[in-house]
Amino acid sequence: MICSIAIDIGNTRTHLGLISPDNRTCLKRSDFPSVQTQEHILAAVNDLAETCNREIKYITVSGGIRNAVIQSLETLRKSYENVHEFKYTQGLPVRFEYKDVSVLGSDRIAHALYGNFAFPGQSLIIIGSGTAITVDLLIKNEFRGGVILPGLNMQLNSLHISTDALPDVSLKGDFSLPGKSTEQCIRAGVINGTAWALEKIVNKYKELFPSEKFRIISSGGAWAQLEDVVSFRAEFIPDMTLLGVSLFPCYL
């Protein structure tokens, strides 16, 4: 079994996945806080490589923290061959309609690659709900842009940090509205507000492209919280970012 390893250095945590030879499944994954990337990256890759009892075909490193990506590439190249940096290149099978693709988030590129690979020629609304929430359009292999919103935890944290009086609220608990305590008011506003914003964004996309039959796919840890509140259904792809990252070397 010739597997590959995909690495996504996110704003909060670094995720690693051992990806099946057909790039369809994440066979094993691990993660640690992104601030500890240099300490843990080699051991984490070694651990995944051991699980895979044959050869690691390639390792692809992606992420928004530039320095951590560069240092990780250096570290891994000392021990492994075929270590790639995930980034936009002209060889990718998706055309990106974007002002400056070099600053387009690698997670959004990875999602577009996955969408194009798994659902070729289809029109997709792709929701990524991590530290930030992205809702992007992929219409017949063309990335047509999207929106970025603060993620649920980012909103909760910012209300606490940027005000003197508001408490630090967790996602767990009553979020029905109208809230009858400050915790409930915050949860009711943030969870329902975000879900309803997504609902309207999805509807707006459908209005803008009335002839497309959209498939909605989603990924990210916060989706579990949002999916019961939104009125639309999305197919949840648990490791979409890592699967998208793992596709990169196919197009070199």
Next chain:
Amino acid sequence: MICSIAIDIGNTRTHLGLISPDNRTCLKRSDFPSVQTQEHILAAVNDLAETCNREIKYITVSGGIRNAVIQSLETLRKSYENVHEFKYTQGLPVRFEYKDVSVLGSDRIAHALYGNFAFPGQSLIIIGSGTAITVDLLIKNEFRGGVILPGLNMQLNSLHISTDALPDVSLKGDFSLPGKSTEQCIRAGVINGTAWALEKIVNKYKELFPSEKFRIISSGGAWAQLEDVVSFRAEFIPDMTLLGVSLFPCYL
């Protein structure tokens, strides 16, 4: 003309208003950064008191920054009589259905007081759009709770501060969706997302209380940005927080 002065020490800026004897109009206002409250508060009050060529009936100090409120009260009481701290008391003409009214934001109490005073016996949806956005329900003189969301600038700042890759985006510029640049994606997500969240929250309130005929009133600096995006109409009350604060001594 016997005026009063209302002071609101907000998370970002401290606002002062010279309020007309009938508590309906803010005749003159001034503001400065809240971190400079102790430096500026007495001079700013003196300045407003000079504008009013008779007597200042009372001064009411409100705000979410507890220490700044207490210090301001001390400072002002050395020079003025009838300096009050705005806070919940049982004498207020609004009944608050809330878990712990002592931690309910003073801006939200002020808005409820203003709503009750200006539109007695009516059912109101009250939107305050400052550092945070609040959407509260006042049904026939009863405060029935609400929601709290991060304000527009708070969302823009948090996306920049909490991620390594996202830029610091201002509210000004194209916010149509889908965004074709990272700036536009953020603006499109934050402005439309927040407006649509508010729209759905307002609709949900109407659904929950189908027999009420709601009047929607709003205040705060960010409303100008939101009012063109939401589908509902709200009456904008420019100085609603200060007007609400100025009402407090009437109920002592």
